[in-house]
Amino acid sequence: MSTNNNNLQNESLLEQRLRETFKTVKQDSRPKAENAKHIARAFGIGGGICLLGQYVKEMCIGFGFEKADAGTISTLFLILLTAILTSIGIFDKIGHFAGAGTFVPITGFANSIVSSAIEFKSEGHVFGIGAQIFKVAGPVILYGITSAWAVGLVYFLIGLVK
């Protein structure tokens, strides 16, 4: 969709010249993304979060929890930690630094829900928080469940063949 695809013939000569020049200028001016730096940061922080999760899990096993329960506790711990850090305005700064390092683990999911809740508090509990809390996380939930269902179906069909 463009406002002027049908009106190119109405363009002045000046506009036509600017349009041509702009094509090359636009390419040349674009700054290079610092990929290596971002990848290193994401790896460091993301890996750190996983390490912390693993540490909590091992600690719980040490306290005598079942392995599966220890995993759940570790997940809940990371969610709680993210929620607290988001509420006190620290998590967005870490996220800005780490990028995918905080976005990909469960911390990114927790952060997206808590930040939406904070954001829409001013519109009230129903139309604000209620309606908007899954604004960012909603697509993840929808397509996460849908793909889980599809994988489950494949698993079921393979079972029938066997």
Add this chain to the structure above:
Amino acid sequence: MAKKIGPQTVKLRTPVAIESTGSVAGTMEGLGPLGSYFDLIVDEDNFGDTFEKTEIKMHSKAIEIALQKIEAESDSIDLFVGGDLLNQIVAATFAISEYSRPYWGVYSACASFAESLQIAATTIEAGVAERCSVSVSSHFSSVERQYRTPLEQGSQSAITSQRTVTASGGAIIGQSKGAPTIVSFTTGKIVDFDCCDIADMGTAMAPAAAHTIITHFLATKTSFKDYDLVVTGDLANLGFNVAKDLLASEGYVDIGNFSDCGKLVFDTDAQNVGQGGSGAGCSASVFCSYIYKLLDSKQLSRVLFVPTGALMSPLTSFQDGSIPAIAHAVQIAR
């Protein structure tokens, strides 16, 4: 009566005065290079109950300051013209509603201040109003809420992105002698060169800026050398360089007096603002503080003020729309 002197340009027969201005800025803008020029610096998170209410209060405060400076009553204003970036331009509407005077709400995104100036100047010259108030605002947090992701979400901004300026600017336009005057203006047309990256609006707006500047030069038979300052609205570093390249391709190479409000308002090296400032309040507040004070003290006498606006909405962007851009030029003389 005003006279049309080019395809998009109007020359005012009796120049219209910018009698006074008021500017209100947030803390980050206050810490920037222009901090000392703003009339009032407020805590943008706590000045009002919500971000939107803060913006409304900042908007109204800018008008109040401009009125106070010339000891004018709001009853003397025949027409309020204002706009902002929120849906249904509520910041301007709610701020101006307290004055209970005639009001025109306008929108051309970040170029709204120039559109307001042009409407006020035309109205005054036509004798329809004697004195107008023009005011425009933007707020970083209210704009993020509307156009982007939640504030506390830890996502990275693109390397090309800009920071919306939290500020408002208000000006009283009338006929008093001795004040800086609007002598002519060029109303921009929508220039759409099929940019779709909403994280790079400076580049998308650069062609509109170049087009309006050149159109104004051709109509008024002037060039960069005839001005002390030619200043665009919010192209920021990246868009500004694109605009410079476009102007150079048309033969405008000696352009040491060319600048941009988005570059002026922040120290892009020291402050974490991406390519620079953006938002309707960017050009409005920089004009109403820094530029107007330099005009008033006669350090500048000929200024071409060219705010730039990106006219997309989140909806058109999600429908893979391009970013139509506009730039309006206002020539001010001392």
